[in-house]
Amino acid sequence: xxxxxxxxxxxxxxxxxxxxxxxxxxxxxxxxxxxxxxxxxxxxxxxxxxxxxxxxxxxxxxxxxxxxxxxxxxxxxxxxxxxxxxxxxxxxxxxxxxxxxxxxxxxxxxxxxxxxxxxxxxxxxxxxxxxxxxxxxxxxxxxxxxxxxxxxxxxxxxxxxxxxxxxxxxxxxxxxxxxxxxxxxxxxxxxxxxxxxxxxxxxxxxxxxxxxxxxxxxxxxxxx
Amino acid sequence: xxxxxxxxxxxxxxxxxxxxxxxxxxxxxxxxxxxxxxxxxxxxxxxxxxxxxxxxxxxxxxxxxxxxxxxxxxxxxxxxxxxxxxxxxxxxxxxxxxxxxxxxxxxxxxxxxxxxxxxxxxxxxxxxxxxxxxxxxxxxxxxxxxxxxxxxxxxxxxxxxxxxxxxxxxxxxxxxxxxxxxxxxxxxxxxxxxxxxxxxxxxxxxxxxxxxxxxxxxxxxxxxxxxxxxxxxxxxxxxxxxxxxxxxxxxxxxxxxxxx
Numbered sequence: 001x002x003x004x005x006x007x008x009x010x011x012x013x014x015x016x017x018x019x020x021x022x023x024x025x026x027x028x029x030x031x032x033x034x035x036x037x038x039x040x041x042x043x044x045x046x047x048x049x050x051x052x053x054x055x056x057x058x059x060x061x062x063x064x065x066x067x068x069x070x071x072x073x074x075x076x077x078x079x080x081x082x083x084x085x086x087x088x089x090x091x092x093x094x095x096x097x098x099x100x101x102x103x104x105x106x107x108x109x110x111x112x113x114x115x116x117x118x119x120x121x122x123x124x125x126x127x128x129x130x131x132x133x134x135x136x137x138x139x140x141x142x143x144x145x146x147x148x149x150x151x152x153x154x155x156x157x158x159x160x161x162x163x164x165x166x167x168x169x170x171x172x173x174x175x176x177x178x179x180x181x182x183x184x185x186x187x188x189x190x191x192x193x194x195x196x197x198x199x200x201x202x203x204x205x206x207x208x209x210x211x212x213x214x215x216x217x218x219x220x221x222x223x224x
Numbered sequence: 225x226x227x228x229x230x231x232x233x234x235x236x237x238x239x240x241x242x243x244x245x246x247x248x249x250x251x252x253x254x255x256x257x258x259x260x261x262x263x264x265x266x267x268x269x270x271x272x273x274x275x276x277x278x279x280x281x282x283x284x285x286x287x288x289x290x291x292x293x294x295x296x297x298x299x300x301x302x303x304x305x306x307x308x309x310x311x312x313x314x315x316x317x318x319x320x321x322x323x324x325x326x327x328x329x330x331x332x333x334x335x336x337x338x339x340x341x342x343x344x345x346x347x348x349x350x351x352x353x354x355x356x357x358x359x360x361x362x363x364x365x366x367x368x369x370x371x372x373x374x375x376x377x378x379x380x381x382x383x384x385x386x387x388x389x390x391x392x393x394x395x396x397x398x399x400x401x402x403x404x405x406x407x408x409x410x411x412x413x414x415x416x417x418x419x420x421x422x423x424x425x426x427x428x429x430x431x432x433x434x435x436x437x438x439x440x441x442x443x444x445x446x447x448x449x450x451x452x453x454x455x456x457x458x459x460x461x462x463x464x465x466x467x468x469x470x471x472x473x474x475x476x477x478x479x480x481x482x483x484x
Contacts, residue, residue, distance in 0.1 A: 051335060054332070054335065055332050056332070073227065076333055077225045077226060077227045078225070079329065079332045079333055080225070080226045080241055081225040081226060083238060083241075083325060083328075083329050083332075084226065084241070084242070084245060084247065086325075087242070087247070087321075087322075087325055088247060099225075102225040103225070105225070106225060106227065
């Protein structure tokens, strides 16, 4: 009979975390920025069809980095959870915090119980009726939830991007300023073409469904 | 949070998701017999130059009593389509809610909206799913109309209780006053009506239906309750404001008085 080698739980967790972190770091990052009328999300994404940013519910957006199939599965689960809750109770009862906790449960569970952790990081953003109620939750591959206020960075080379974002952010920016800040923070000393960007916003007071994509023309106009 | 194995995944089908999580409505246990549930009545839809006009009265009845005066039977389904219902109000309202949700759910999960034909077929499946309830008297018969963005044309669909789906080229009516309403439209209809003409014709059809059918409500100027009228064109769903309807119905009333 083979006796398996003893591996310390600390080592198991560390190995899994390293594995997941490497997977996430391979991809490119994205940023979310609170501005006067909502939340702008700017992602580095050369694909026109495989989206990183998408709509979950009336006021809630989802953004994911890392392995596409894994965060897409989470995105669909989020839409389902939100639509079911809105159907069962009321549209007003669907909120980002609950969703973020549910995502954290799934990611945490997979991280501890499965062979392979999910190589993703996700962001749940909700635009409130007024700026004070805007919310952003950053959830990592092990289920850690980080509550973020003005800006958020997930994936990519996060620390320098976060630094550039923090330096450029100010209260009451408009959409164009927020998108420009997002692009320059992601780019650093590189140049990002419009085709390499995916930009969306959650616009406050834009009817029931607040999520809007900005197409290449709109982004080019803002960056011009 | 619902996550499924790849083989058992309901995809973008929201009603199927409801069944999987045990939230789907089940009418199958309801005993056959007479129920005094509120009923909704006349709805019409017709094509005009830029798309379609949908209109419906606001009355719901339970037997010989008026149970609601301001019910909306014509509602927006998504950005470029609307649905109107006649039949038992409870299941009909639930069907509309589920239909709206399904369209939005599909759009979010798939990243693009269903085609107009796909939406019409989806509604067909929902009406068919209601058949056991219909056999027990809880009949729901919707109309579906919208602007087909792929073909750049307004389209109309009528249904029967079994989920049968019939595309109409000119106009369509459903509910207890539909015989009168469709006769009025039939007489006044011609191809390429302007928006205002189409709205006036739809309003006139509801007026005549209300005049002859006790279960259809006319414009209620005292309470300021007017039929629900909306247009669907390339620009999307646009409800017609009560002020405009007040003028349209005032013109019909004047014409009526002048006959005496």
